[in-house]
Amino acid sequence: MALYELYYWPMLPGRGEVLRMMLEDAGVDYRDVAREEGIEAVVKARQGGLGGVVPFAPPVLRHGELVLSQSSVIARYLCEPCGLAPRSEPGKLLADQHFLGWADLVGEVHDTHHPISVGLRYEEQREAAKQRTDRFLDGRLAQWLAHFEDIISDAGGVHVGPDITYVDLQARFVLRGIAYAFPKAFDQLRAKIPSLLALADRVEARPRLAAYLASSRALPFNEHGIFRHYPELEG
Amino acid sequence: MALYELYYWPMLPGRGEVLRMMLEDAGVDYRDVAREEGIEAVVKARQGGLGGVVPFAPPVLRHGELVLSQSSVIARYLCEPCGLAPRSEPGKLLADQHFLGWADLVGEVHDTHHPISVGLRYEEQREAAKQRTDRFLDGRLAQWLAHFEDIISDAGGVHVGPDITYVDLQARFVLRGIAYAFPKAFDQLRAKIPSLLALADRVEARPRLAAYLASSRALPFNEHGIFRHYPELEG
Numbered sequence: 199m200a201l202y203e204l205y206y207w208p209m210l211p212g213r214g215e216v217l218r219m220m221l222e223d224a225g226v227d228y229r230d231v232a233r234e235e236g237i238e239a240v241v242k243a244r245q246g247g248l249g250g251v252v253p254f255a256p257p258v259l260r261h262g263e264l265v266l267s268q269s270s271v272i273a274r275y276l277c278e279p280c281g282l283a284p285r286s287e288p289g290k291l292l293a294d295q296h297f298l299g300w301a302d303l304v305g306e307v308h309d310t311h312h313p314i315s316v317g318l319r320y321e322e323q324r325e326a327a328k329q330r331t332d333r334f335l336d337g338r339l340a341q342w343l344a345h346f347e348d349i350i351s352d353a354g355g356v357h358v359g360p361d362i363t364y365v366d367l368q369a370r371f372v373l374r375g376i377a378y379a380f381p382k383a384f385d386q387l388r389a390k391i392p393s394l395l396a397l398a399d400r401v402e403a404r405p406r407l408a409a410y411l412a413s414s415r416a417l418p419f420n421e422h423g424i425f426r427h428y429p430e431l432e433g
Numbered sequence: 434m435a436l437y438e439l440y441y442w443p444m445l446p447g448r449g450e451v452l453r454m455m456l457e458d459a460g461v462d463y464r465d466v467a468r469e470e471g472i473e474a475v476v477k478a479r480q481g482g483l484g485g486v487v488p489f490a491p492p493v494l495r496h497g498e499l500v501l502s503q504s505s506v507i508a509r510y511l512c513e514p515c516g517l518a519p520r521s522e523p524g525k526l527l528a529d530q531h532f533l534g535w536a537d538l539v540g541e542v543h544d545t546h547h548p549i550s551v552g553l554r555y556e557e558q559r560e561a562a563k564q565r566t567d568r569f570l571d572g573r574l575a576q577w578l579a580h581f582e583d584i585i586s587d588a589g590g591v592h593v594g595p596d597i598t599y600v601d602l603q604a605r606f607v608l609r610g611i612a613y614a615f616p617k618a619f620d621q622l623r624a625k626i627p628s629l630l631a632l633a634d635r636v637e638a639r640p641r642l643a644a645y646l647a648s649s650r651a652l653p654f655n656e657h658g659i660f661r662h663y664p665e666l667e668g
Contacts, residue, residue: 251527251587254534254580264523268533270505271526288499291506292486298503299489305540313548313561315568326548326561333550345489352486 200229202276203260205243208232210423211375211416213269213304214257216368220273222410223367224280230415270297273364282364289358296349296357297365300372303342307372307379308424310334310431320421320428331431335383339376340390347391355393355400362401369394370401375425380432435464437511438495440478443467445658446610446651448504448539449492451603455508457645458602459515468650505532508599517599524593531584531592532600535607538577542607542614543659545569545666555656555663566666570618574611575625582626590628590635597636604629605636610660615667 202221206214208230221228232239246252250265258265259272266272274294277283284293313330314323346369350357357365373394377384388395402408410416419425437456441449443465456463467474481487485500493500494507501507509529512518519528548565549558581604585592592600608629612619623630637643645651654660 251530251584252580254537254577264526266526266530268530270533271530274529275526291499291501291510294509295486295501295503295506298505302489309544309548313544314564315573317568317573323564326564329549329558329561333552338550338552342489345487349486 200227201261202226202228204228204230205232205240205248205258205260206230206256207240207422208237209417210420211371211418211425212423213301215371215417216269216364217257217259217272217276218415219367219371219407219410220276220280220282220364222415223282223404223407225406226279233415270294270301273297273368277364280364282362282367284358284363285361289363293358293363293365296346297368299342299345300365300368304372304375304424306334306338306342307376310379311426311428320426324430327428328431335380335432339380339383340387343387343391343394347394350397351393355397362404366397366401367407370398373398375419378419379425379427381427382432435462436496437461437463439463439465440467440475440483440493440495441465441491442475442657443472444652445655446606446653446660447658448536450606450652451504451599452492452494452507452511453650454602454606454642454645455511455515455517455599457650458517458639458642460641461514465650505529505536508532508603512599515599517597517602519593519598520596524598528593528598528600531581532603534577534580535600535603539607539610539659541569541573541577542611545614546661546663555661559665562663563666570615570667574615574618575622578622578626578629582629585632586628590632597639601632601636602642605633608633610654610658613654614660614662616662617667 204214204217204221218230240256243256243258244253248258248260248265253267255267257269257272258267266275284290310331311320311327312323313326320327353359356362357369402411439449439452439456453465475491478491478493479488483493483495483500488502490502492504492507493502501510519525545566546555546562547558548561555562588594591597592604637646
């Protein structure tokens with residue numbers, strides 16, 4: 199059995215993607231189980247088939263007898279063995295805070311195409327989705343990105359200096375996702391977030407991560423995940 | 434200066450309420466700054482007036498030179514000094530996981546009355562709010578509560594045994610909030626969540642917490658917070 203087993207949707211990069219990135223960046227022994235065995239592996243995990251506490255939703259990590267869910271908890275758990283932890287205790291708290299900020303932003307992006315219910319298809323909530331997207335792109339997205347731009351400008355180009363940490367990997371993923379989902383709006387914001395864009399490039403240049411991103415293991419953004427490109431929403 | 438300074442909206446029990454409950458339960462030296470000085474104290478904190486990293490949103494905790502935001506990070510930081518931490522390392526991870534589950538549920542409740550934007554008033558998004566609430570009360574709420582009921586049934590009446598921890602305080606708050614916001618729907622679910630209801634009662638019977646809840650320091654639920662009772666949404 200691999201040291202770490204990750205259970206996440208095998209057809210999309212979503213809340214589990216930062217965990218894939220961390221494990222790939224570290225080059226540790228892990229298995230992306232549903233990519234090998236199919237989506238049934240995720241269903242099994244959600245039904246408690248891994249033992250331990252039954253998770254509400256993926257991603258789920260199994261490490262020995264430990265079965266964890268919630269991406270921020272798993273990321274925090276993995277950051278030390280992956281060599282992506284901040285050095286100081288206050289730094290660790292701040293990284294967690296920033297990670298949860300990015301997770302809040304991810305939730306807001308998700309709800310642009312699913313404002314009414316996760317139990318309905320996008321096509322069934324398109325009208326509300328357009329309203330929500332308009333509001334999100336009219337100020338809110340810029341507010342979030344300005345917040346993070348200030349943080350990493352102040353901290354020397356990363357969220358919690360001096361080194362790259364797991365929250366920087368998360369930022370890279372979310373930025374690329376937003377650029378995919380809302381290319382017009384994102385293009386208009388680029389000039390305001392030079393530090394964030396430089397950080398995303400720097401993260402992608404890390405050798406093992408670059409190899410992952412160039413491989414078939416890295417899934418492209420698509421309309422099954424959180425970051426969906428529906429031109430009519432941005433239009 | 435008090436040992437801990439909490440900055441949160443002074444007119445509502447919301448994401449900061451679990452922190453008030455933890456500090457009151459522990460009887461530690463703290464100041465709920467905006468309850469004394471007014472909402473300007475929260476505005477100042479959000480503008481970076483406390484030093485450190487500028488928070489995106491309240492609650493904010495200041496402890497010496499440390500300035501933290503994100504309620505789950507602050508709760509995790511405070512749980513040791515408040516005597517509300519799980520004993521084992523895996524227990525601490527699970528408590529954090531469960532806390533974030535409750536926080537996800539809180540977010541879903543919030544969006545029942547604000548499905549389009551936090552920048553609009555409820556009255557401006559009432560139609561979508563009705564749609565979202567219908568979906569939330571038709572299955573999703575029951576799914577969340579069944580998840581937590583299973584967890585605490587399995588763990589002996591609390592989330593992470595053997596003792597009461599901070600996540601149990603959070604559960605008590607969210608349960609009371611849901612009962613306030615959706616009394617009809619909640620009444621129909623009561624029979625399915627005996628362990629959760631017993632836990633909420635047990636939390637409220639803790640002497641210092643009982644004194645807090647009976648005091649004017651504890652704010653009643655109202656239509657400024659997360660848990661709002663709009664009869665037309667439930668009808």
